[in-house]
Amino acid sequence: MNVVFPAQAAVPRDIGLWEWFSRGNTWTGEGGILSSAVDTITLCAAVMAVSVVIAVPLAALLAHHRRGEISATWTLNIGRAIPTFAIAGLLVPISLTNGYGFEPWPISIALLMLALPPIFLTTYTAVRHTDPGAIDAARAMGFTERDVLVRVELALAVGLILSGIRVAAVAVVATEPIRAFLGGDGLGRYVRDGLGQNNDTLKIGGAILVAGLAALTGLALGAVERYGLPAGARHLRQVQDTRTGETR
Amino acid sequence: MISLLPLQTSEPLIRWNYIGDQWDDIQRKLIDHIELTLISVALGLILSTTLAAIALRYHWTSGPITTISAVIYTIPSVALFGILVPYTGLSKTPAVIALTGYTFLVLVTAIISGFRSVPRAVREAADGMGLSARRRVMSVELPLALPYIMTGIRVATVTTVGLVTVASIIGQGGLGDLILDGLRRTYWTPMIVGAVLSVALALVLDLGLWLLGRAITPWARRARVR
Numbered sequence: 001m002n003v004v005f006p007a008q009a010a011v012p013r014d015i016g017l018w019e020w021f022s023r024g025n026t027w028t029g030e031g032g033i034l035s036s037a038v039d040t041i042t043l044c045a046a047v048m049a050v051s052v053v054i055a056v057p058l059a060a061l062l063a064h065h066r067r068g069e070i071s072a073t074w075t076l077n078i079g080r081a082i083p084t085f086a087i088a089g090l091l092v093p094i095s096l097t098n099g100y101g102f103e104p105w106p107i108s109i110a111l112l113m114l115a116l117p118p119i120f121l122t123t124y125t126a127v128r129h130t131d132p133g134a135i136d137a138a139r140a141m142g143f144t145e146r147d148v149l150v151r152v153e154l155a156l157a158v159g160l161i162l163s164g165i166r167v168a169a170v171a172v173v174a175t176e177p178i179r180a181f182l183g184g185d186g187l188g189r190y191v192r193d194g195l196g197q198n199n200d201t202l203k204i205g206g207a208i209l210v211a212g213l214a215a216l217t218g219l220a221l222g223a224v225e226r227y228g229l230p231a232g233a234r235h236l237r238q239v240q241d242t243r244t245g246e247t248r
Numbered sequence: 249m250i251s252l253l254p255l256q257t258s259e260p261l262i263r264w265n266y267i268g269d270q271w272d273d274i275q276r277k278l279i280d281h282i283e284l285t286l287i288s289v290a291l292g293l294i295l296s297t298t299l300a301a302i303a304l305r306y307h308w309t310s311g312p313i314t315t316i317s318a319v320i321y322t323i324p325s326v327a328l329f330g331i332l333v334p335y336t337g338l339s340k341t342p343a344v345i346a347l348t349g350y351t352f353l354v355l356v357t358a359i360i361s362g363f364r365s366v367p368r369a370v371r372e373a374a375d376g377m378g379l380s381a382r383r384r385v386m387s388v389e390l391p392l393a394l395p396y397i398m399t400g401i402r403v404a405t406v407t408t409v410g411l412v413t414v415a416s417i418i419g420q421g422g423l424g425d426l427i428l429d430g431l432r433r434t435y436w437t438p439m440i441v442g443a444v445l446s447v448a449l450a451l452v453l454d455l456g457l458w459l460l461g462r463a464i465t466p467w468a469r470r471a472r473v474r
Binding site: 082083084085086087089090092093094096097098099100101102170173174175177178180181182183188191192194195200203204206207208210211214215218 | 253254255256257259260261322323324325326327328329330331333334409410411413414416417418423424427428430431436439440442443444446447450
Protein backbone atom coordinates (compact mmCIF):
# COMPACT_ATOMS: atom_id res chain seq x y z
CA MET A 1 0.00 0.00 0.00
CA ASN A 2 1.21 3.44 -0.83
CA VAL A 3 0.45 6.64 1.01
CA VAL A 4 -0.94 9.38 -1.18
CA PHE A 5 0.20 12.68 0.18
CA PRO A 6 -2.07 15.72 -0.25
CA ALA A 7 -1.70 17.42 -3.59
CA GLN A 8 0.11 20.72 -3.51
CA ALA A 9 -1.12 23.65 -5.51
CA ALA A 10 1.77 24.31 -7.85
CA VAL A 11 3.22 27.79 -7.64
CA PRO A 12 4.64 29.17 -10.90
CA ARG A 13 8.38 28.71 -10.95
CA ASP A 14 9.28 32.14 -12.30
CA ILE A 15 7.30 34.02 -9.68
CA GLY A 16 9.40 36.51 -7.74
CA LEU A 17 9.67 36.52 -3.97
CA TRP A 18 7.89 39.84 -3.68
CA GLU A 19 5.17 38.77 -6.07
CA TRP A 20 4.59 35.54 -4.15
CA PHE A 21 4.32 37.35 -0.85
CA SER A 22 1.95 39.98 -2.28
CA ARG A 23 -0.46 37.55 -3.92
CA GLY A 24 -3.69 37.26 -1.95
CA ASN A 25 -4.01 33.50 -2.24
CA THR A 26 -0.52 33.00 -0.85
CA TRP A 27 -1.90 34.14 2.48
CA THR A 28 -5.50 33.02 2.64
CA GLY A 29 -7.38 29.84 1.97
CA GLU A 30 -6.41 26.25 2.60
CA GLY A 31 -2.64 25.88 2.63
CA GLY A 32 -2.24 29.64 2.86
CA ILE A 33 0.38 31.21 5.08
CA LEU A 34 -2.18 32.30 7.66
CA SER A 35 -3.74 28.90 8.21
CA SER A 36 -0.31 27.22 8.15
CA ALA A 37 0.97 29.67 10.74
CA VAL A 38 -2.07 29.08 12.95
CA ASP A 39 -1.48 25.36 12.54
CA THR A 40 2.15 25.67 13.60
CA ILE A 41 1.46 28.06 16.46
CA THR A 42 -1.34 25.87 17.84
CA LEU A 43 0.84 22.79 17.89
CA CYS A 44 3.80 24.63 19.44
CA ALA A 45 1.60 26.30 22.05
CA ALA A 46 0.06 22.96 23.01
CA VAL A 47 3.48 21.33 23.29
CA MET A 48 4.80 24.22 25.37
CA ALA A 49 1.76 24.21 27.66
CA VAL A 50 2.11 20.50 28.34
CA SER A 51 5.85 20.75 28.95
CA VAL A 52 5.45 23.64 31.38
CA VAL A 53 2.71 21.80 33.26
CA ILE A 54 4.90 18.70 33.52
CA ALA A 55 8.37 20.15 33.99
CA VAL A 56 7.86 23.13 36.30
CA PRO A 57 5.99 21.42 39.18
CA LEU A 58 8.13 18.29 38.93
CA ALA A 59 11.41 20.20 38.96
CA ALA A 60 10.21 22.57 41.69
CA LEU A 61 9.12 19.73 43.97
CA LEU A 62 12.31 17.74 43.42
CA ALA A 63 14.46 20.80 44.03
CA HIS A 64 12.48 21.85 47.10
CA HIS A 65 12.99 18.46 48.68
CA ARG A 66 16.60 18.39 47.55
CA ARG A 67 15.88 15.19 45.63
CA GLY A 68 17.10 14.00 42.30
CA GLU A 69 20.26 16.05 42.13
CA ILE A 70 21.41 13.55 39.55
CA SER A 71 18.30 14.17 37.44
CA ALA A 72 19.55 17.68 36.68
CA THR A 73 22.89 16.49 35.32
CA TRP A 74 21.18 13.68 33.51
CA THR A 75 18.71 16.08 31.87
CA LEU A 76 21.54 18.34 30.81
CA ASN A 77 23.33 15.50 29.04
CA ILE A 78 20.30 13.82 27.47
CA GLY A 79 18.54 17.05 26.61
CA ARG A 80 21.04 18.31 24.11
CA ALA A 81 21.49 14.91 22.51
CA ILE A 82 17.90 14.39 21.38
CA PRO A 83 17.68 14.17 17.59
CA THR A 84 14.10 15.35 17.15
CA PHE A 85 13.85 14.37 13.50
CA ALA A 86 14.93 10.81 14.23
CA ILE A 87 12.58 10.51 17.19
CA ALA A 88 9.64 11.78 15.14
CA GLY A 89 10.67 9.48 12.30
CA LEU A 90 10.66 6.56 14.70
CA LEU A 91 7.26 7.47 16.11
CA VAL A 92 5.45 7.91 12.76
CA PRO A 93 5.41 4.18 11.90
CA ILE A 94 4.52 3.26 15.47
CA SER A 95 1.64 5.71 15.42
CA LEU A 96 0.43 4.49 12.02
CA THR A 97 0.59 0.85 13.02
CA ASN A 98 -1.60 1.61 16.00
CA GLY A 99 -4.11 3.66 14.04
CA TYR A 100 -3.26 7.12 15.37
CA GLY A 101 -2.33 8.61 12.00
CA PHE A 102 0.52 10.86 10.91
CA GLU A 103 -0.38 13.69 13.20
CA PRO A 104 -0.30 15.05 15.80
CA TRP A 105 1.22 12.47 18.13
CA PRO A 106 4.63 11.67 16.61
CA ILE A 107 5.75 15.27 16.10
CA SER A 108 4.20 16.42 19.39
CA ILE A 109 5.97 13.79 21.43
CA ALA A 110 9.28 14.51 19.69
CA LEU A 111 8.90 18.25 20.34
CA LEU A 112 7.91 17.56 23.93
CA MET A 113 11.18 15.73 24.45
CA LEU A 114 12.93 18.78 23.06
CA ALA A 115 11.07 21.25 25.29
CA LEU A 116 11.13 19.41 28.62
CA PRO A 117 14.88 19.42 29.40
CA PRO A 118 15.57 23.19 29.31
CA ILE A 119 12.44 23.99 31.34
CA PHE A 120 13.15 21.25 33.87
CA LEU A 121 16.77 22.29 34.16
CA THR A 122 16.24 26.02 34.68
CA THR A 123 13.41 25.44 37.15
CA TYR A 124 15.44 22.91 39.10
CA THR A 125 18.54 25.09 39.21
CA ALA A 126 16.66 28.26 40.09
CA VAL A 127 14.63 26.68 42.90
CA ARG A 128 17.59 24.69 44.20
CA HIS A 129 19.75 27.79 44.44
CA THR A 130 17.24 30.06 46.11
CA ASP A 131 18.94 32.29 48.65
CA PRO A 132 18.91 30.14 51.83
CA GLY A 133 18.47 33.32 53.88
CA ALA A 134 15.13 33.98 52.22
CA ILE A 135 13.94 30.42 52.92
CA ASP A 136 15.04 30.56 56.55
CA ALA A 137 13.33 33.92 56.98
CA ALA A 138 10.10 32.56 55.50
CA ARG A 139 10.18 29.50 57.76
CA ALA A 140 10.86 31.67 60.77
CA MET A 141 7.81 33.74 59.86
CA GLY A 142 5.72 30.58 60.02
CA PHE A 143 5.33 29.84 56.31
CA THR A 144 4.20 26.31 55.62
CA GLU A 145 6.43 24.19 53.39
CA ARG A 146 3.97 24.69 50.58
CA ASP A 147 4.14 28.45 51.01
CA VAL A 148 7.91 28.35 51.08
CA LEU A 149 7.87 26.55 47.74
CA VAL A 150 5.18 28.62 46.04
CA ARG A 151 5.61 32.06 47.55
CA VAL A 152 9.35 32.14 48.11
CA GLU A 153 11.26 29.66 45.98
CA LEU A 154 9.07 29.73 42.88
CA ALA A 155 8.41 33.45 43.18
CA LEU A 156 12.12 34.16 43.25
CA ALA A 157 12.81 31.66 40.47
CA VAL A 158 10.21 32.98 38.06
CA GLY A 159 12.65 35.06 36.03
CA LEU A 160 14.97 32.15 35.35
CA ILE A 161 12.07 29.79 34.69
CA LEU A 162 10.76 32.18 32.06
CA SER A 163 14.14 32.26 30.35
CA GLY A 164 14.11 28.45 30.27
CA ILE A 165 10.65 28.55 28.74
CA ARG A 166 11.87 31.04 26.13
CA VAL A 167 14.81 28.85 25.13
CA ALA A 168 12.52 25.82 24.87
CA ALA A 169 9.87 27.71 22.90
CA VAL A 170 12.36 29.01 20.36
CA ALA A 171 13.75 25.50 19.91
CA VAL A 172 10.25 24.07 19.47
CA VAL A 173 9.16 26.70 16.95
CA ALA A 174 12.43 26.33 15.07
CA THR A 175 12.13 22.54 14.93
CA GLU A 176 8.40 22.18 14.24
CA PRO A 177 8.85 22.70 10.45
CA ILE A 178 10.37 19.20 10.15
CA ARG A 179 6.78 18.05 10.57
CA ALA A 180 6.15 19.05 6.95
CA PHE A 181 8.65 16.39 5.93
CA LEU A 182 6.99 13.71 8.03
CA GLY A 183 3.53 13.67 6.51
CA GLY A 184 2.25 16.85 8.14
CA ASP A 185 1.88 20.47 7.19
CA GLY A 186 2.40 23.67 9.13
CA LEU A 187 4.70 26.50 8.19
CA GLY A 188 7.42 24.15 6.97
CA ARG A 189 5.30 23.15 3.95
CA TYR A 190 6.63 25.91 1.72
CA VAL A 191 10.25 24.86 2.06
CA ARG A 192 9.16 21.28 1.44
CA ASP A 193 7.15 22.21 -1.63
CA GLY A 194 9.96 24.46 -2.82
CA LEU A 195 12.39 21.57 -2.61
CA GLY A 196 9.88 19.20 -4.20
CA GLN A 197 8.99 21.52 -7.07
CA ASN A 198 12.49 22.96 -7.31
CA ASN A 199 11.04 26.41 -6.79
CA ASP A 200 13.56 28.84 -5.31
CA THR A 201 10.93 31.42 -4.42
CA LEU A 202 9.07 28.89 -2.26
CA LYS A 203 12.29 27.66 -0.67
CA ILE A 204 13.47 31.14 0.29
CA GLY A 205 10.03 32.51 1.11
CA GLY A 206 9.24 29.52 3.27
CA ALA A 207 12.60 29.80 5.01
CA ILE A 208 11.92 33.47 5.77
CA LEU A 209 8.56 32.56 7.30
CA VAL A 210 9.98 29.78 9.44
CA ALA A 211 12.96 31.82 10.64
CA GLY A 212 10.74 34.86 11.17
CA LEU A 213 8.35 32.99 13.43
CA ALA A 214 11.22 31.60 15.51
CA ALA A 215 12.74 35.07 15.84
CA LEU A 216 9.36 36.56 16.79
CA THR A 217 8.86 33.89 19.44
CA GLY A 218 12.21 34.73 20.98
CA LEU A 219 11.53 38.47 20.91
CA ALA A 220 8.00 38.16 22.30
CA LEU A 221 8.99 35.91 25.19
CA GLY A 222 12.06 38.07 25.80
CA ALA A 223 9.72 41.04 26.15
CA VAL A 224 7.54 39.13 28.60
CA GLU A 225 10.64 38.38 30.65
CA ARG A 226 11.76 41.96 30.58
CA TYR A 227 8.51 43.85 31.05
CA GLY A 228 5.91 41.33 32.16
CA LEU A 229 7.50 40.45 35.47
CA PRO A 230 6.58 42.21 38.71
CA ALA A 231 9.11 44.93 39.53
CA GLY A 232 10.69 42.91 42.35
CA ALA A 233 11.26 39.82 40.24
CA ARG A 234 12.60 41.92 37.39
CA HIS A 235 15.13 43.57 39.66
CA LEU A 236 16.14 40.19 41.03
CA ARG A 237 16.57 38.88 37.50
CA GLN A 238 19.09 41.61 36.79
CA VAL A 239 20.96 40.75 39.97
CA GLN A 240 20.97 37.05 38.99
CA ASP A 241 22.24 37.97 35.53
CA THR A 242 25.12 40.01 36.84
CA ARG A 243 25.93 37.30 39.34
CA THR A 244 26.07 34.56 36.75
CA GLY A 245 27.77 36.91 34.32
CA GLU A 246 25.23 36.06 31.67
CA THR A 247 24.85 38.57 28.88
CA ARG A 248 21.54 38.98 27.18
CA MET B 249 -6.90 13.94 -6.87
CA ILE B 250 -7.43 11.62 -3.97
CA SER B 251 -5.45 12.94 -1.09
CA LEU B 252 -6.07 10.88 1.97
CA LEU B 253 -3.51 10.25 4.63
CA PRO B 254 -4.30 6.95 6.28
CA LEU B 255 -4.68 6.63 10.01
CA GLN B 256 -3.51 3.07 10.01
CA THR B 257 -1.36 0.84 7.87
CA SER B 258 -0.86 -2.87 7.88
CA GLU B 259 2.86 -2.68 7.10
CA PRO B 260 4.77 -4.32 9.97
CA LEU B 261 7.14 -2.11 11.96
CA ILE B 262 10.16 -4.14 11.07
CA ARG B 263 11.03 -6.73 8.47
CA TRP B 264 14.24 -8.27 9.63
CA ASN B 265 15.31 -9.53 6.22
CA TYR B 266 15.61 -5.89 5.03
CA ILE B 267 18.58 -5.34 7.30
CA GLY B 268 20.49 -8.22 5.78
CA ASP B 269 19.45 -7.46 2.20
CA GLN B 270 20.17 -3.76 2.37
CA TRP B 271 23.19 -3.98 4.62
CA ASP B 272 25.51 -2.31 2.08
CA ASP B 273 23.13 0.62 1.68
CA ILE B 274 22.66 1.04 5.42
CA GLN B 275 26.39 0.90 5.92
CA ARG B 276 26.99 3.55 3.23
CA LYS B 277 24.39 5.86 4.78
CA LEU B 278 25.94 5.38 8.19
CA ILE B 279 29.41 6.22 6.86
CA ASP B 280 27.99 9.28 5.05
CA HIS B 281 26.40 10.37 8.29
CA ILE B 282 29.63 10.03 10.24
CA GLU B 283 31.59 11.74 7.48
CA LEU B 284 29.27 14.75 7.32
CA THR B 285 29.30 15.03 11.11
CA LEU B 286 33.07 14.88 11.36
CA ILE B 287 33.68 17.33 8.49
CA SER B 288 31.27 19.86 9.98
CA VAL B 289 32.57 19.57 13.52
CA ALA B 290 36.20 19.74 12.33
CA LEU B 291 35.52 22.82 10.20
CA GLY B 292 33.50 24.29 13.05
CA LEU B 293 36.38 23.69 15.43
CA ILE B 294 38.91 25.41 13.17
CA LEU B 295 36.69 28.44 12.60
CA SER B 296 35.57 28.62 16.23
CA THR B 297 39.17 28.52 17.43
CA THR B 298 39.92 31.48 15.19
CA LEU B 299 36.84 33.36 16.38
CA ALA B 300 37.56 32.56 20.02
CA ALA B 301 41.17 33.67 19.62
CA ILE B 302 39.98 37.00 18.24
CA ALA B 303 37.45 37.35 21.06
CA LEU B 304 40.07 36.56 23.70
CA ARG B 305 42.59 38.93 22.20
CA TYR B 306 40.29 41.87 21.50
CA HIS B 307 37.78 41.88 24.32
CA TRP B 308 35.28 44.16 22.64
CA THR B 309 34.72 41.57 19.90
CA SER B 310 33.60 38.82 22.28
CA GLY B 311 30.08 40.29 22.67
CA PRO B 312 29.35 40.51 18.92
CA ILE B 313 30.98 37.13 18.19
CA THR B 314 28.88 35.31 20.80
CA THR B 315 25.72 37.17 19.77
CA ILE B 316 26.16 36.35 16.09
CA SER B 317 26.86 32.69 16.89
CA ALA B 318 23.73 32.63 19.05
CA VAL B 319 21.64 34.14 16.26
CA ILE B 320 22.93 31.55 13.76
CA TYR B 321 22.13 28.82 16.28
CA THR B 322 18.48 29.86 16.52
CA ILE B 323 17.88 29.84 12.74
CA PRO B 324 15.64 26.83 12.09
CA SER B 325 17.57 24.18 10.18
CA VAL B 326 14.75 23.76 7.67
CA ALA B 327 14.95 27.50 6.94
CA LEU B 328 18.72 27.51 6.61
CA PHE B 329 18.67 24.63 4.13
CA GLY B 330 15.85 26.35 2.24
CA ILE B 331 17.84 29.54 1.92
CA LEU B 332 21.17 27.93 1.06
CA VAL B 333 20.01 25.42 -1.55
CA PRO B 334 19.06 27.99 -4.24
CA TYR B 335 22.62 29.32 -4.13
CA THR B 336 24.57 26.11 -3.76
CA GLY B 337 22.38 23.48 -5.38
CA LEU B 338 21.56 20.14 -3.84
CA SER B 339 24.99 19.08 -2.73
CA LYS B 340 27.00 18.57 0.41
CA THR B 341 27.90 22.28 0.43
CA PRO B 342 24.69 23.71 1.97
CA ALA B 343 24.62 20.90 4.51
CA VAL B 344 28.21 21.50 5.57
CA ILE B 345 27.75 25.30 5.70
CA ALA B 346 24.64 25.02 7.87
CA LEU B 347 26.00 22.31 10.15
CA THR B 348 29.28 24.15 10.63
CA GLY B 349 27.37 27.34 11.47
CA TYR B 350 25.41 25.54 14.16
CA THR B 351 28.58 24.43 15.96
CA PHE B 352 29.89 27.98 16.45
CA LEU B 353 27.84 28.90 19.50
CA VAL B 354 28.74 25.81 21.51
CA LEU B 355 32.40 25.68 20.47
CA VAL B 356 33.21 29.40 20.71
CA THR B 357 31.64 29.66 24.18
CA ALA B 358 33.44 26.51 25.31
CA ILE B 359 36.85 27.72 24.09
CA ILE B 360 36.40 31.22 25.52
CA SER B 361 35.25 29.99 28.93
CA GLY B 362 38.02 27.39 28.93
CA PHE B 363 40.75 29.96 28.45
CA ARG B 364 39.06 32.43 30.81
CA SER B 365 39.04 29.75 33.51
CA VAL B 366 42.86 29.71 33.59
CA PRO B 367 43.81 31.46 36.85
CA ARG B 368 45.77 34.66 36.39
CA ALA B 369 48.41 33.38 38.82
CA VAL B 370 49.11 30.43 36.56
CA ARG B 371 49.57 32.67 33.55
CA GLU B 372 51.86 34.97 35.49
CA ALA B 373 53.87 32.03 36.76
CA ALA B 374 54.34 30.84 33.19
CA ASP B 375 55.49 34.30 32.15
CA GLY B 376 57.77 34.45 35.16
CA MET B 377 59.37 31.17 34.14
CA GLY B 378 60.24 32.83 30.87
CA LEU B 379 57.91 30.91 28.58
CA SER B 380 57.24 32.54 25.25
CA ALA B 381 53.63 33.59 24.68
CA ARG B 382 53.24 30.74 22.22
CA ARG B 383 54.51 28.12 24.63
CA ARG B 384 52.47 29.57 27.46
CA VAL B 385 49.30 29.17 25.40
CA MET B 386 50.16 25.73 24.05
CA SER B 387 51.62 24.02 27.10
CA VAL B 388 50.00 25.83 30.03
CA GLU B 389 46.71 27.45 29.08
CA LEU B 390 45.47 24.94 26.49
CA PRO B 391 45.77 21.90 28.78
CA LEU B 392 43.90 23.76 31.51
CA ALA B 393 41.18 24.83 29.09
CA LEU B 394 40.91 21.36 27.56
CA PRO B 395 38.12 19.96 29.79
CA TYR B 396 35.85 22.84 28.74
CA ILE B 397 36.79 22.46 25.09
CA MET B 398 36.21 18.70 25.14
CA THR B 399 32.74 19.19 26.63
CA GLY B 400 32.05 21.71 23.86
CA ILE B 401 33.17 19.25 21.19
CA ARG B 402 30.97 16.55 22.68
CA VAL B 403 27.88 18.76 22.66
CA ALA B 404 28.64 20.04 19.16
CA THR B 405 29.13 16.51 17.81
CA VAL B 406 25.96 15.12 19.33
CA THR B 407 23.91 18.10 18.12
CA THR B 408 25.40 17.73 14.65
CA VAL B 409 24.51 14.02 14.47
CA GLY B 410 20.88 15.02 15.08
CA LEU B 411 20.99 17.83 12.52
CA VAL B 412 22.59 15.69 9.82
CA THR B 413 19.39 13.66 9.92
CA VAL B 414 17.46 16.82 9.03
CA ALA B 415 19.88 17.43 6.16
CA SER B 416 18.19 14.48 4.47
CA ILE B 417 15.49 16.91 3.32
CA ILE B 418 18.07 18.12 0.81
CA GLY B 419 19.16 14.57 0.11
CA GLN B 420 22.43 14.68 2.05
CA GLY B 421 21.30 13.25 5.30
CA GLY B 422 22.97 9.91 5.66
CA LEU B 423 20.64 8.00 7.94
CA GLY B 424 17.90 10.59 7.50
CA ASP B 425 17.59 9.48 3.88
CA LEU B 426 16.46 6.09 5.17
CA ILE B 427 13.76 7.79 7.24
CA LEU B 428 12.41 9.83 4.32
CA ASP B 429 12.71 6.91 1.93
CA GLY B 430 10.72 4.68 4.24
CA LEU B 431 8.08 7.36 4.67
CA ARG B 432 7.69 7.81 0.91
CA ARG B 433 7.23 4.10 0.36
CA THR B 434 5.23 3.35 3.51
CA TYR B 435 7.94 0.88 4.34
CA TRP B 436 8.61 1.24 8.04
CA THR B 437 11.74 -0.86 8.38
CA PRO B 438 14.18 1.70 6.89
CA MET B 439 12.56 4.44 9.00
CA ILE B 440 13.06 2.48 12.18
CA VAL B 441 16.58 1.46 11.20
CA GLY B 442 17.54 5.05 10.27
CA ALA B 443 16.10 6.56 13.41
CA VAL B 444 17.50 3.96 15.79
CA LEU B 445 20.94 4.11 14.19
CA SER B 446 21.14 7.91 14.38
CA VAL B 447 20.19 7.93 18.05
CA ALA B 448 22.71 5.14 18.65
CA LEU B 449 25.39 7.01 16.72
CA ALA B 450 24.85 10.11 18.87
CA LEU B 451 25.19 8.05 22.04
CA VAL B 452 28.27 6.18 20.82
CA LEU B 453 30.07 9.34 19.72
CA ASP B 454 29.16 11.06 23.00
CA LEU B 455 30.53 8.16 25.01
CA GLY B 456 33.63 7.92 22.82
CA LEU B 457 34.44 11.62 23.16
CA TRP B 458 33.80 11.48 26.90
CA LEU B 459 36.31 8.65 27.22
CA LEU B 460 38.76 10.49 24.97
CA GLY B 461 38.38 13.60 27.14
CA ARG B 462 39.07 11.60 30.28
CA ALA B 463 42.08 9.97 28.69
CA ILE B 464 43.74 13.20 27.57
CA THR B 465 43.01 15.19 30.72
CA PRO B 466 43.80 12.83 33.58
CA TRP B 467 44.64 15.76 35.86
CA ALA B 468 41.07 17.10 35.64
CA ARG B 469 39.79 14.04 37.49
CA ARG B 470 42.43 14.25 40.16
CA ALA B 471 41.66 17.91 40.72
CA ARG B 472 37.96 17.17 41.25
CA VAL B 473 38.67 14.61 43.97
CA ARG B 474 40.42 17.21 46.05
